[in-house]
Amino acid sequence: MKQPATVIAHCDANSFYCSCHRVFEPALLRMPVGVLSNNDGCVIARTPELKAIGVAMGTPFFQVRRLMEQGQIAIRSSNYPLYGDMSERFMSVLEGFTPEVEVYSIDEAFLRFTGFPVENWEAQGRAIQQKVGRWTGLPIGVGISTTKVLAKLANYAAKHYPATGGVVDLTDPERQKRLMAITPVDELWGIGRRLAPRLKEQGILTVRDFANLEPSQAKRQYSVTEERLVRELRGENCLPWDEEQDGNKHTIMCSRSFGLPVSSEKEVWEALATYVSRACEKMRRQGKAAAKAQLFLRTDPFRKDDGQYHGSLVLQIPQASASTSIWLRETHKGLKRIFREGYQYRKAGFVLLDIGSQTTEQGDLFTVRPPSQESSKPELTDVLDSINNRFGNNTLKVAASGNKPARWHMKQNYLSPRYTTQWSDLATVRCKL
DNA sequence: TCTGGGGTCCTAGGACCC
DNA sequence: TCTGGGGTCCTAGGACCC
Numbered sequence: 001m002k003q004p005a006t007v008i009a010h011c012d013a014n015s016f017y018c019s020c021h022r023v024f025e026p027a028l029l030r031m032p033v034g035v036l037s038n039n040d041g042c043v044i045a046r047t048p049e050l051k052a053i054g055v056a057m058g059t060p061f062f063q064v065r066r067l068m069e070q071g072q073i074a075i076r077s078s079n080y081p082l083y084g085d086m087s088e089r090f091m092s093v094l095e096g097f098t099p100e101v102e103v104y105s106i107d108e109a110f111l112r113f114t115g116f117p118v119e120n121w122e123a124q125g126r127a128i129q130q131k132v133g134r135w136t137g138l139p140i141g142v143g144i145s146t147t148k149v150l151a152k153l154a155n156y157a158a159k160h161y162p163a164t165g166g167v168v169d170l171t172d173p174e175r176q177k178r179l180m181a182i183t184p185v186d187e188l189w190g191i192g193r194r195l196a197p198r199l200k201e202q203g204i205l206t207v208r209d210f211a212n213l214e215p216s217q218a219k220r221q222y223s224v225t226e227e228r229l230v231r232e233l234r235g236e237n238c239l240p241w242d243e244e245q246d247g248n249k250h251t252i253m254c255s256r257s258f259g260l261p262v263s264s265e266k267e268v269w270e271a272l273a274t275y276v277s278r279a280c281e282k283m284r285r286q287g288k289a290a291a292k293a294q295l296f297l298r299t300d301p302f303r304k305d306d307g308q309y310h311g312s313l314v315l316q317i318p319q320a321s322a323s324t325s326i327w328l329r330e331t332h333k334g335l336k337r338i339f340r341e342g343y344q345y346r347k348a349g350f351v352l353l354d355i356g357s358q359t360t361e362q363g364d365l366f367t368v369r370p371p372s373q374e375s376s377k378p379e380l381t382d383v384l385d386s387i388n389n390r391f392g393n394n395t396l397k398v399a400a401s402g403n404k405p406a407r408w409h410m411k412q413n414y415l416s417p418r419y420t421t422q423w424s425d426l427a428t429v430r431c432k433l
Numbered sequence: 434t435c436t437g438g439g440g441t442c443c444t445a446g447g448a449c450c451c
Numbered sequence: 452t453c454t455g456g457g458g459t460c461c462t463a464g465g466a467c468c469c
Contacts, residue, residue: 038437063435105469225467
């Protein structure tokens, strides 16, 4: 068979969050496992065994609580420090296989092989799967083809057909056609719950039906997104290769639902101040700054009988900044403008927009700042960051965030240890001699 | 009692300009 | 009565993803 010039592999961890817990609690390997969203609200990750007993994505926790209490399933609160660290380990194993790795999400990456003299791509896929398994304990699937969309499709097959053992080589065009013909169109990456019914109405039921559309027709009827999808399915690479993506975020958001409804401006402000300082911290870690941000707050849309309100406001400052104190001041002013008395608030958030590199930020022609003022701020935040990096998050925090337990704080009743990122949480291994 | 958080890209429509 | 056409920029909202 002729060797394609560029081959793309898509790797993702199976039930990633659940698998992270299983690495450190092997007893969970014998049980259906679910992970809850923030506030222990609903199920956001499930092992196949949990899916099999009919627990859907997004199921509210109270509906499965009984099963947990009966010991039939295991439930954990989400533990992002653990997932983040396991993700880094996963990605660094992948980087051993090719220099071109695009981290697509916390549990997924594309690998590009340009000019690799690989004889057997399926064997290569199994080698990746095996090494990740041995070095991190995570089970993964690997899909291999010539474009990102085809590689995703291959990985879908790897998951869907157990006989593949989790690895599918879809470089052969004939094999591509066969798979497309038996795959429902709504399984395709990029076809969501709005588009799928529209397509089906028009008789486009399988991925093959979709791939048979003329690209120009796909664009006219839907949008350029769908046109690109059609082209990718036909083997034409038209999605960008973006290895830098992770460091080049355009927005950074921090928002949370409150543990309990909150009605006072003071409490909302405590929460918002916490989100502002977290978002600024993230941005500083990336060496970036922003001149625009948005804050919002809203009531609980599920409580139809209560008065509903959604307020939001875009903030703009003359010069891009990553300083927590500057953004706190602006957000406080903004909150005064959009806060309304008499509502039960359930969520608030802060989003940094149009993030640019701190070194290339534009000066403001019309504002003259005393040099002392600007130079002192970054130093303060630097000190804050370095202390928090060394002694853990929230060792130092802004006073506006409050220091007492509050109604807005998250519920996390089933939290597991941060096995890999906190010395005090390291697992203990005992052995009999 | 109990329903997540963090992103990207595209399009349509309005404001504004020449 | 008559009142262009084309371009850019911005924003809000929709759709998708994990």
